Amino acid sequence: MATADDPTGNLHVAILPFMAHGHMIPIIDIAKLFASRRGVKTTIITTRLNAPLVSKQIPTTAEIHIELIRFPAAEAGVPEESETADFFSSTAQKMFFHAAALLRRPLDAALAKIRPDCLVSDAFFPWSAESAGKFGIPRLVFHGTGYFALCTAVCIRVHKPHKNSDSESFVVPCLPGKIELTPSQLPESARKEEEGNPFTELVREMAESEGKSYGVIVNSFRELEPNYADFYRDELGRRNWAIGPVSLSNRRSEEKAGRGGRGTGESSSDCLKWLESKEPDSVIYICFGSLADFADSQLKEIAAALESWGGSFIWVVRKDPRTESESESEEEWLPVGFEDRTAEKGLIIRGWAPQILILDHEAVGGFVTHCGWNSTLEGITVGKAMVTWPVAAEQFYNEKLVTAVLGIGLPVEAEKWVRGTGDDEVIMAEGIEIAVRRLMDGDEGKEMRRKAKELREMARMAIEEGGSSHSSLSDLIDELKQRSHV
């Protein structure tokens, strides 16, 4: 803590990550960004089973501590192992949210013990604003999405344009630009508002808690979405600091390979070796984040599209790696003989890929993405054009940013929010192939890559000293230091 004798003194930032990869990965990057500044000590508060995942992603040189709290599995009536991000990826998420709400008392105990100067906590812990208030420290919210999606979500929540339009598209009211969506592309929490959906309740609590918080930390950079950054601050009245792209806090290859805490150095170097043999901009990378779980029928369509396109690809599939005794014919999701036929051209990664390492490679010229915000921004940060294939959450909003606002992506024409509904829409091979071909082989794709590369330069400048995100983090730290000094 800063003292009267040492006004520039130290700042202790406590960080509470939500245990899902898409939330945990960027907030650990944020911890690294804080810890990289002089006089800032950072503590990540997490549970026992998540601690190894966190510590694997922290360089030994960084001044980041881990404070353990107990996951209330018994009280929540969930299995012990359910506290991990991997469990969240695979099982009943409603149960998990219930257990996460019970972290309140353990968090209070941790804050009483470590006495930080501020708390950065995930938006999924709305009650943490009161915990911070109890200790007289500011709480900063981390949503995990960019300005465009944050603004779109508020405009839809407030104006409910989908209520007057059953299936027709509507223009998002008040939002800068003419952004069109359909009701079926909205998150379940917005669509099923009246039906007592627990996520709707959570979204309401999150909005309320934002009003009680000190401000919002945004993983974006101003130059990427200036109109929406202004709208968020000026029209929606949210104090905020854009400090991203936070993935650029991973500078060394080992850090990039270890991001997510699940990859192995060996698989990363195999991947890089493979990419080295390919021409610049010739490979398409296909990955749908840590949660999206496509039906086997959909995976077969992707395989058929790739084979028929005939170009080079890296395709990440959320399946367990094959054991030595298993053959391809035992894998229902892959056409028999696919890997033999595409051996020269393609690489399938079963499980977890070193995404930012792959994306950063010059051989990768396009990214088929589900438009999770981390993946979207990671693609932008390294100048990749995209085929957009949103599935759930706020991914349809991110798609609009990529296609309609930035002009660096082509949609695969997914029309419906699907996760959790059990009626997954299958996108046929032909449509996938057309989008991939347009992106990888045509002039249209070339132009998108050119624009994406311009954004890459802006992203890099933003986090360097004097850049917008670097300055924004400096301003925030100065403000917090001053505050803790008073």
Ligand code: UDP
């Ligand atoms: N990721 C990765 N390897 C994988 C799958 C995902 O490194 O095989 C990382 C990816 O780089 C991103 C995060 O996991 O940082 C996924 O977050 P995103 O917001 O894109 O999607 P979500 O998983 O939340 O749907």
